[in-house]
Amino acid sequence: MLAVKVPKREAENVRRKLIELGVLAKGYSPKREKDFVLFPVTRPVEGFELAEAEFKKTERRPHSYREVVEVPKELRSLLPSSFDIIGDIAIIELPEELIEYGKAIGEAILKVHRHIKAVFAKGSKVSGEYRVRELIHLAGEKRTETLHRENGIRLKLDVAKVYFSPRLATERMRVFEKVQPGEIIFDMFAGVGPYSILLAKKAKLVFACDINPWAIKYLEENRKLNKTPNVIPILGDVRKVTGQIEADRVIMNLPKFADRFLREAMLSVKSGGIIHYYGFDPEEDLFSEHKRKIKNVAGEFGFKVEFLDERKVRPYAPRQFNIAIDFRVWK
Incomplete structure (x- = not known):
């Protein structure tokens, strides 16, 4: 088979040039001979040393x-x-x-x-x-234990003992980009810390609560793994923490039941602070019912809410979506 023979030190540049010229033969592996590399080509190429060689066919890796x-x-x-x-x-x-x-x-x-x-x-x-x-x-x-990497952090966890969704990595980064240096954050349903550890890179303090002892165990490990001592793990029912924390920002990542904890979230955020609320809803009516509940709970306390953003996070089931609503609370 026709080949171009080049010194090994020039191989990568020549490979790119052959691709650019459209003459590199596909489906074959380059061949090494001492200090030279031979590339299979489909026709003679001016300016290069040509040779004859046998090449091994490369197996196409399946994509799925x-x-x-x-x-x-x-x-x-x-x-x-x-x-x-x-x-x-x-x-x-x-x-x-x-x-x-x-x-x-x-x-x-x-x-x-x-x-x-x-x-x-x-x-x-x-x-x-x-x-x-x-x-x-x-x-x-x-x-079932593994080490997961996303958004520049590492998270150790056991997939059989804690809840974790890799599909929320983009949403977690969206919230991170909104956090201002020096904020105090309350992560109400922290799990192993995908929000808490990430947000701690900018925040002053992150209070991370979860009722699952396995989640808190891994959160403790992840705090050390990522060198974020400003994450404060709290094992227990979030309702018992209410009123003990005054946060600039509250994360409510419990979409199936978040509406049941709106009172706790609003009592734990400063006036002018922001709550990131998550829920599930049918495609036909994505936000209105959740916003109604948010307004009703705020009204019970005499608070006012300012809706900042609403978005579909990801499909959850046929014609069902995981949604996010960001709102500010004024007291």
């Missing part, structure tokens, strides 16, 4: 596990197009028809995504006081 998994043809349309990746663990939601093929699906994910070491299927919905779900091991290592 669906390209390599073996399931009956009639079920292929049911294969999920996405799954959550937390650290080096993948968590996929499988329809009932695909449960018996779970091992094959898990192994296909491991084959395509080399950085993933364990694959689990969702065995139940998020439920209970600690907001966790049952997980079914499909393939890879039988462990």
Whole structure:
């Protein structure tokens, strides 16, 4: 096969030039010979030393596990197009028809995504006081603890013992960009600290509360891991903390039940402070019911609210969205 022969030190620049000229043969690996590199080309190229060589064909890496998994043809349309990746663990939601093929699906994910070491299927919905779900091991290592990286921070956690959603990374960064240096923040449902640790990079203090002892255990570890001693972990019911904290900003990341804690949030924010409220709503009526509840609770205390922003954070279920409402409280 026709090849261009170049000194090893010039190889990368020449490779780019051959791509630019459109002559680099696709599907073959370059070949090394002592201090030289040979690139396969589709035609002679002026200005380069030409040679004849045999090249190994490169295998095309599949982009999706669906390209390599073996399931009956009639079920292929049911294969999920996405799954959550937390650290080096993948968590996929499988329809009932695909449960018996779970091992094959898990192994296909491991084959395509080399950085993933364990694959689990969702065995139940998020439920209970600690907001966790049952997980079914499909393939890879039988462990649920991992180290997740996002937004420049590291978060150690156990996916079977705490609630964590990697799909909120963009939302967490949106809030971070709004935080002003020196703020005091109250993270009412902190989990392992994805908001708390990130916001602590700018805030003066972050009070991080959670009722799950496992979440607080990992929050303590993550505080040390990220060198954020200004995060203050609080284990317990957030209702018992109400009134003891006066924050510039309150995070209410408990979308299923956040409306039940609006009183606690408003009593814990300074006059002029901001609350980041999260909820779930059907597509037909995304914000109005939540805003009505916010106004009603504020009215009970004689407070006024100023709505600053409202947005769809992510799809949650068919025609259902996780929504965010930012509002200021005046006392």
